Amino acid sequence: LRNFILFQDMNEQELEELSKITYQRVYDKNEIIFLEGEVGDAVYLILDGLIKVFRTVESGREKTLVLLGQWEFFGEMALLDKSLRSASIQAMKTSQLLVIDREKFNGLLLKFPQISLKIIVTLSNRLREANNQIKALTFKSVKERLHLVLLDLADKYGEIAEEGTVITKKITHQELANLVGTTRETITKLLNELIEKGIIIVKQRYLILVDK
Ligand code: CMP
Numbered sequence: 001l002r003n004f005i006l007f008q009d010m011n012e013q014e015l016e017e018l019s020k021i022t023y024q025r026v027y028d029k030n031e032i033i034f035l036e037g038e039v040g041d042a043v044y045l046i047l048d049g050l051i052k053v054f055r056t057v058e059s060g061r062e063k064t065l066v067l068l069g070q071w072e073f074f075g076e077m078a079l080l081d082k083s084l085r086s087a088s089i090q091a092m093k094t095s096q097l098l099v100i101d102r103e104k105f106n107g108l109l110l111k112f113p114q115i116s117l118k119i120i121v122t123l124s125n126r127l128r129e130a131n132n133q134i135k136a137l138t139f140k141s142v143k144e145r146l147h148l149v150l151l152d153l154a155d156k157y158g159e160i161a162e163e164g165t166v167i168t169k170k171i172t173h174q175e176l177a178n179l180v181g182t183t184r185e186t187i188t189k190l191l192n193e194l195i196e197k198g199i200i201i202v203k204q205r206y207l208i209l210v211d212k
Contacts, residue, residue, distance in 0.1 A: 003071050004045055009114045021104040027091040036088045040078025041102050046070055049095020053087045064178040142182045146190050149179045154209050164210040
C-alpha cells in the first residue's frame, strides 16, 4: 500500500487498518471495469496492469484520454463531485486492482487530510496533461500529434536497445489512432512514411524509435 503516493504518509498501524477496508479484483485483458455515465461507487488503485481511460461517440469512434499503470488510481472523480462516471475504463492487459468502496473512501478522506492533498496534486497534473491535449488537438496536425504520442510512449515504456528506443508495450494501429485522435487508416499511412524514412522500425510488432 505504501507504494501508492496517496498512502505514503501513513504509518504501519494505519496501513494495517487501510488493508482491512480494501479488496482486490483481477480484470482480464479487454474487460470493461465501468462505463462513462454509470453511477460511481468505488475508487480503484492499480497494483499491476495497464488501464485505458477513454470516451466514445455514437459512431463508435473512441478517444483514449490516458493510459494508467502501476501505482496510479482512477474512479475518484464521481465520488468527489457526486456525478456520474466521466469516462469509461478498460483493462488493456490482465490487471490487478485494489478497490475501496465509496463510504470507506469518504471516511479515509475525512480521517487523513494528507490523502486529499495528494489527490489534489494528481488532479492538477491530470488537468495540465488535459490542457496539453487541448493545445495539441487545436493547433497541431495529425502527424505532429502522432510524433508527440510516440515520444510520450517512448518516455513511459521505452527501453534503450541497439536499434533505438523500443516501446515495450505492443500497441495496435487502432490504439494509436485512439490516442492521437484520428482514424486507423491515417495512422497506418503515417507509420509507413516513418518506416520508409528509417525513423522507426517495427520488429515483432514492437515499435522502435531509431532516433528520438
Ligand atoms: P470517474 O469520473 O469516477 O471515472 C472515470 C475516471 O477516469 C475518472 O474518475 C478519473 O479517475 C479518470 N479520468 C477521467 N479523465 C481523465 C483524464 N483526463 N486524465 C486522467 N484520468 C482521467
